[in-house]
Amino acid sequence: xxxxxxxxxxxxxLPRDQxxxxxxxxxxxRTLEERLVALYRxxxxxxxxxxxxxxxxESVASAYALERGRNKDILxxxxxxxxxxxxxxxxxxxxxxxxxxxxxxPTRGRELNVHFNDLEKGYLGQISHLGDMIPVMAGIALTxxxxxxxxxxxxxxxxxxxSTGTFHEGLxxxxxxxxxxxxxxxxxxxxxxxxxxxxxxxxxxxxxxxGYGVPAVTVDGNDVFAVYEATKFAVDRARxxxxxxxxxxxxxxxxxxxxxxxxxxxxxxxxxxxxxxxxPVDRYRQRILAAHVxxxxxxxxxxxRVRVEVDQATDACVNEPLPxxxxxxxxxxxxxxxxxxxxxxxx
Amino acid sequence: MAEVTxxxxxxxxxxxxxxxxxxxxxxxxxxxxxxxAFKVTDxxxxxxxxxxxxxxxxxxxxxxxAAAGAAHMGLRPxxxxxxxxFISCAYDMLTNYVATARYRAGLGTPMVVRGPCGGYVRGGxxxxxxxxxxxxxxxxxxxxxxxxVRDAKGLIxxxxxxxxxxxxxxxxxxxxRIKEQLPEGEEILTPIxxxxxxxxxxxxxxxxxxxxxxxxxxxxDQLAQQDGVSVEVLDLRTLLPMDDAAIVSTVKKxxxxxxxxxxTRTGGIAGEIAARINEQxxxxxxxxxxxxxxxxxxxxxxxxxxxxxxxxxxxIVKAAxxxxxx
Numbered sequence: 001x002x003x004x005x006x007x008x009x010x011x012x013x014l015p016r017d018q019x020x021x022x023x024x025x026x027x028x029x030r031t032l033e034e035r036l037v038a039l040y041r042x043x044x045x046x047x048x049x050x051x052x053x054x055x056x057x058e059s060v061a062s063a064y065a066l067e068r069g070r071n072k073d074i075l076x077x078x079x080x081x082x083x084x085x086x087x088x089x090x091x092x093x094x095x096x097x098x099x100x101x102x103x104x105x106p107t108r109g110r111e112l113n114v115h116f117n118d119l120e121k122g123y124l125g126q127i128s129h130l131g132d133m134i135p136v137m138a139g140i141a142l143t144x145x146x147x148x149x150x151x152x153x154x155x156x157x158x159x160x161x162x163s164t165g166t167f168h169e170g171l172x173x174x175x176x177x178x179x180x181x182x183x184x185x186x187x188x189x190x191x192x193x194x195x196x197x198x199x200x201x202x203x204x205x206x207x208x209x210x211g212y213g214v215p216a217v218t219v220d221g222n223d224v225f226a227v228y229e230a231t232k233f234a235v236d237r238a239r240x241x242x243x244x245x246x247x248x249x250x251x252x253x254x255x256x257x258x259x260x261x262x263x264x265x266x267x268x269x270x271x272x273x274x275x276x277x278x279x280p281v282d283r284y285r286q287r288i289l290a291a292h293v294x295x296x297x298x299x300x301x302x303x304x305r306v307r308v309e310v311d312q313a314t315d316a317c318v319n320e321p322l323p324x325x326x327x328x329x330x331x332x333x334x335x336x337x338x339x340x341x342x343x344x345x346x347x
Numbered sequence: 348m349a350e351v352t353x354x355x356x357x358x359x360x361x362x363x364x365x366x367x368x369x370x371x372x373x374x375x376x377x378x379x380x381x382x383x384a385f386k387v388t389d390x391x392x393x394x395x396x397x398x399x400x401x402x403x404x405x406x407x408x409x410x411x412x413a414a415a416g417a418a419h420m421g422l423r424p425x426x427x428x429x430x431x432x433f434i435s436c437a438y439d440m441l442t443n444y445v446a447t448a449r450y451r452a453g454l455g456t457p458m459v460v461r462g463p464c465g466g467y468v469r470g471g472x473x474x475x476x477x478x479x480x481x482x483x484x485x486x487x488x489x490x491x492x493x494x495x496v497r498d499a500k501g502l503i504x505x506x507x508x509x510x511x512x513x514x515x516x517x518x519x520x521x522x523x524r525i526k527e528q529l530p531e532g533e534e535i536l537t538p539i540x541x542x543x544x545x546x547x548x549x550x551x552x553x554x555x556x557x558x559x560x561x562x563x564x565x566x567x568d569q570l571a572q573q574d575g576v577s578v579e580v581l582d583l584r585t586l587l588p589m590d591d592a593a594i595v596s597t598v599k600k601x602x603x604x605x606x607x608x609x610x611t612r613t614g615g616i617a618g619e620i621a622a623r624i625n626e627q628x629x630x631x632x633x634x635x636x637x638x639x640x641x642x643x644x645x646x647x648x649x650x651x652x653x654x655x656x657x658x659x660x661x662x663i664v665k666a667a668x669x670x671x672x673x
Binding site: 107110111115116117119124125127128129132134135136137138139140141142143146165166169170172173176177331332333334335336339343 | 372398399401403404406408409410411412413414415416417418419420421422424439440443444447449450451452453454455486487489509510511540588626
């Protein structure tokens with residue numbers, strides 16, 4: 001597997017507080033998802049639950065390479081990029097409320113899981129139609145270009161998602177327009193139950209991007225430093241007006257498509273190998289400890305802090321009500337302000 | 348006052364909005380230096396520059412998707428479909444992404460998708476379509492379909508200023524066929540969601556929009572002269588949201604409704620209008636709600652075939668005469 005190489009070594013030169021911040025987001029992603037599993041089993045999660053187990057590293061690392069803060073860079077995450085959203089400032093309580101369809105959730109019970117947005121913080125929620133966010137994020141990057149703002153868009157696409165028409169139309173449009181857009185191609189080996197060899201005839205997703213004149217690299221997606229460095233390079237390049245960049249991250253989806261899916265179609269030895277030898281959080285922790293930049297006490301303190309934060313977020317919202325039924329009607333348009341309530345409701 | 352064509356009125360409306368508001372920009376295929384397949388954007392690139400009049404690849408989904416992203420960021424994109432037939436390539440983007448954005452995510456998406464539609468021009472199956480029914484079923488979109496020169500201008504300006512996504516359908520048969528005196532220096536805005544009474548009458552109401560407005564008006568003239576039947580004609584102008592009040596009002600006045608549209612019959616908008624009349628004015632009806640539409644076939648090329656398939660003035664005359672006698 002390709003590694004970050006020298007770029008990875010450079011990433012290790014990040015200052016201590018940033019190394020710990022990255023660890024915080026990795027741990028927060030995993031612990032928050034583990035909490036969601038518990039809530040799912042208690043039937044408090046209304047719909048499906050989607051894990052990013054094994055993909056936390058590339059999510060956090062790629063988002064961390066962006067400029068964050070009010071009205072800086074913008075990314076569009078997929079269902080397995082919870083970590084990316086947390087890095088951009090999404091709050092655990094918002095995620096919990098979304099999954100539990102609470103009235104106070106960011107979408108007031110209208111949309112599921114991580115499908116929500118805060119453009120000022122810098123994330124635009126996906127829709128379920130894979131590929132569609134590529135043209136939309138191209139439009140956002142087009143706006144940056146038209147306004148001559150030094151901002152960058154970043155968008156994720158899965159291995160299966162690269163089979164959609166919108167992926168190709170959007171990538172080509174962005175390439176022709178030389179837009180400040182970075183595309184992260186997540187090769188996680190499974191599109192629901194479909195393996196790559198049934199999805200495309202190329203070996204690497206990077207080959208597809210190259211077909212559009214887009215520079216593309218393939219990196220070890222479970223090496224946080226490699227993903228960070230590759231993304232940082234691409235983001236800086238895009239910010240300088242050099243156009244689109246594609247980064248393929250090789251990783252592995254270690255849970256089923258969603259929590260209901262027992263992934264019987266996945267070879268058990270593969271799952272075991274990726275879990276024991278190539279867990280991105282374990283690898284990252286071992287690496288920062290081995291570099292003697294942080295201590296075990298630092299890491300344990302973050303683990304404890306995350307546990308408390310997830311507990312507090314859960315307590316804050318778990319007993320909140322669902323939205324009032326009739327709140328389903330307003331907000332389709334600005335004008336008219338609400339859909340008509342149908343006649344039989346008044347009988 | 349100056350006499351202008353439908354196409355020129357549309358062009359003026361776009362131009363004025365581009366001058367008025369620097370957030371407005373155009374993207375589409377061949378819209379820039381070439382000026383668009385029908386020359387709607389002729390001269391725009393020279394005046395406003397290539398960054399505001401963007402030539403795109405042949406990628407309707409990317410055009411609509413990129414417009415949506417820009418609209419989220421506060422711009423006011425106007426996306427052209429070279430022929431509206433190709434909007435089906437962007438159907439997912441419009442119906443799933445754009446139309447739902449405000450409701451599901453609180454995302455404003457003020458954008459216009461416009462393009463030439465309609466038949467009577469020997470365009471064949473893929474340059475003659477009327478796609479409105481495919482989008483009528485989509486909460487979150489607005490659909491306008493001007494029939495007059497004044498509304499061509501007034502509705503494009505209102506669409507660009509609307510806070511929500513608008514599908515603006517422009518009938519290519521009307522582009523250079525109809526002319527009207529428009530005042531110069533006066534702002535023309537047609538409110539979205541309001542039908543217009545195009546002709547007053549008392550015996551029967553024709554409810555229509557687009558090119559068939561003109562065929563309906565011709566039919567009304569003939570019926571008045573030949574039969575002494577007084578036909579009222581309602582031009583819907585906006586299809587979504589539909590002006591129920593205007594529809595109900597004309598039906599309560601004449602007690603008979605003939606719905607005329609150029610689109611095919613099954614699943615067409617006439618069915619929706621009929622249902623609303625049934626729900627809201629059943630007691631006022633003195634006859635069945637009838638439809639004059641295209642036949643349920645793809646639009647064929649040969650003049651003999653196309654003329655038979657699409658509704659003609661004579662068809663409307665016969666149908667209205669039948670209903671008037673009912």
